[in-house]
Amino acid sequence: MEKLLKPLRDRIDEIDTQILDLLNRRARVAQEVGHVKNKLDAPIFRPDREAQVLRQIVERNPGPLGNAELQTIYKEIMSACRSLEKRIIVAYLGPAGTFSEQAVYRYFGMAIDALPCPTIDEVFRAAEAGTADFGVVPIENSTEGAINRTLDLLMQTPLTISSEISILIQHNLMTRTGKMENVQTICAHSQALAQCQGWLNQHFPNIMRHAVSSNAEAARMASEDSQVAAIAGEMASKRYGLQVVSAHIQDESQNRTRFAVVGRKETEPTGKDQTSLLLSVQNKAGAVYKMLEPLEKYGVSMTRLESRPAKTGNWEYYFFVDIDGHVREEKIEKALSELKDRVVYFKVLGSYPI
Numbered sequence: 001m002e003k004l005l006k007p008l009r010d011r012i013d014e015i016d017t018q019i020l021d022l023l024n025r026r027a028r029v030a031q032e033v034g035h036v037k038n039k040l041d042a043p044i045f046r047p048d049r050e051a052q053v054l055r056q057i058v059e060r061n062p063g064p065l066g067n068a069e070l071q072t073i074y075k076e077i078m079s080a081c082r083s084l085e086k087r088i089i090v091a092y093l094g095p096a097g098t099f100s101e102q103a104v105y106r107y108f109g110m111a112i113d114a115l116p117c118p119t120i121d122e123v124f125r126a127a128e129a130g131t132a133d134f135g136v137v138p139i140e141n142s143t144e145g146a147i148n149r150t151l152d153l154l155m156q157t158p159l160t161i162s163s164e165i166s167i168l169i170q171h172n173l174m175t176r177t178g179k180m181e182n183v184q185t186i187c188a189h190s191q192a193l194a195q196c197q198g199w200l201n202q203h204f205p206n207i208m209r210h211a212v213s214s215n216a217e218a219a220r221m222a223s224e225d226s227q228v229a230a231i232a233g234e235m236a237s238k239r240y241g242l243q244v245v246s247a248h249i250q251d252e253s254q255n256r257t258r259f260a261v262v263g264r265k266e267t268e269p270t271g272k273d274q275t276s277l278l279l280s281v282q283n284k285a286g287a288v289y290k291m292l293e294p295l296e297k298y299g300v301s302m303t304r305l306e307s308r309p310a311k312t313g314n315w316e317y318y319f320f321v322d323i324d325g326h327v328r329e330e331k332i333e334k335a336l337s338e339l340k341d342r343v344v345y346f347k348v349l350g351s352y353p354i
């Protein structure tokens with residue numbers, strides 16, 4: 001067999017030499033881009049440009065490699081090139097090993113410094129103060145609903161949303177050995193226990209369940225105690241050296257969490273963007289309808305409308321609205337300038353590629 005493989009592997013080696021050369025050529029050009037940006041004091045990370053590169057890859061892909069796999073590879077290539085310009089710091093809701101951390105690496109690639117923060121407030125503060133270049137915060141979970149603290153902080157922050165990431169939340173049951181023989185307790189965050197309730201009732205109805213501060217904390221406990229099993233995501237199993245007993249045990253197979261990337265710079269238009277708005281109207285009949293009328297007039301499609309009770313002031317609700325398009329597109333500008341006159345509170349949270 002080795003004889004048959006040898007010539008094929010020689011060809012792979014040869015191609016790898018070429019790829020290596022091309023990657024380093026690409027990296028040197030990125031370094032030049034970095035020098036130009038430094039001179040002009042321009043932002044190093046450009047979500048709009050990275051989105052464009054990823055779209056081009058899909059458009060030009062002749063196969064047999066799949067689009068999603070190539071995009072993963074390209075995210076890492078750009079992450080590595082970007083880190084030669086500047087290694088960016090990304091704050092997120094810690095501890096390490098959570099789905100938030102997974103979202104950070106999925107979006108920015110591995111060549112960054114991830115900064116775990118104890119609360120969502122701290123994530124915003126780190127990005128506002130410049131301790132971090134960006135923050136990654138959960139906005140909404142498809143089974144648990146909106147993350148209220150994030151929505152409240154988005155209202156107050158000077159930061160803008162520069163991108164959005166959606167992560168499929170897949171829970172694994174894990175122990176030190178990959179077996180359940182000695183396990184007395186299954187630990188996880190209360191939300192994870194809730195999301196896996198049906199599966200746990202069916203498979204381990206007699207093992208005690210214990211809610212802890214995070215799934216990563218459960219994984220850390222399981223790594224130190226063979227009587228503990230943890231429910232957590234892939235990142236936690238890697239970080240704490242655990243073996244998977246059973247993968248993807250969540251009751252809802254399409255359990256997703258959306259995260260916002262918040263930063264101090266606005267994202268440029270790419271031609272395929274979304275804008276997030278925060279609005280409020282007086283509590284009068286037909287006010288919400290009137291608020292949205294300009295969107296219809298200019299043919300702007302709304303992809304999300306979520307209401308939150310206001311805590312102060314003379315109105316009762318504020319609305320998180322996502323629309324298709326970038327604030328710098330003419331039709332969006334027109335629609336928003338009319339919409340502004342019909343509301344008591346108006347804030348553009350950010351425009352970013354979809």
Ligand SMILES: O=C(O)C(=O)C[C@]1(C(=O)O)C=C[C@@H](O)C=C1
Nearest residue numbers: 033044045046049050078081082
């Ligand atoms: O085009 C740029 O502005 C670059 O800095 C290059 C590059 C890349 O590797 O393609 C790297 C970082 C930016 O976020 C966008 C793209």
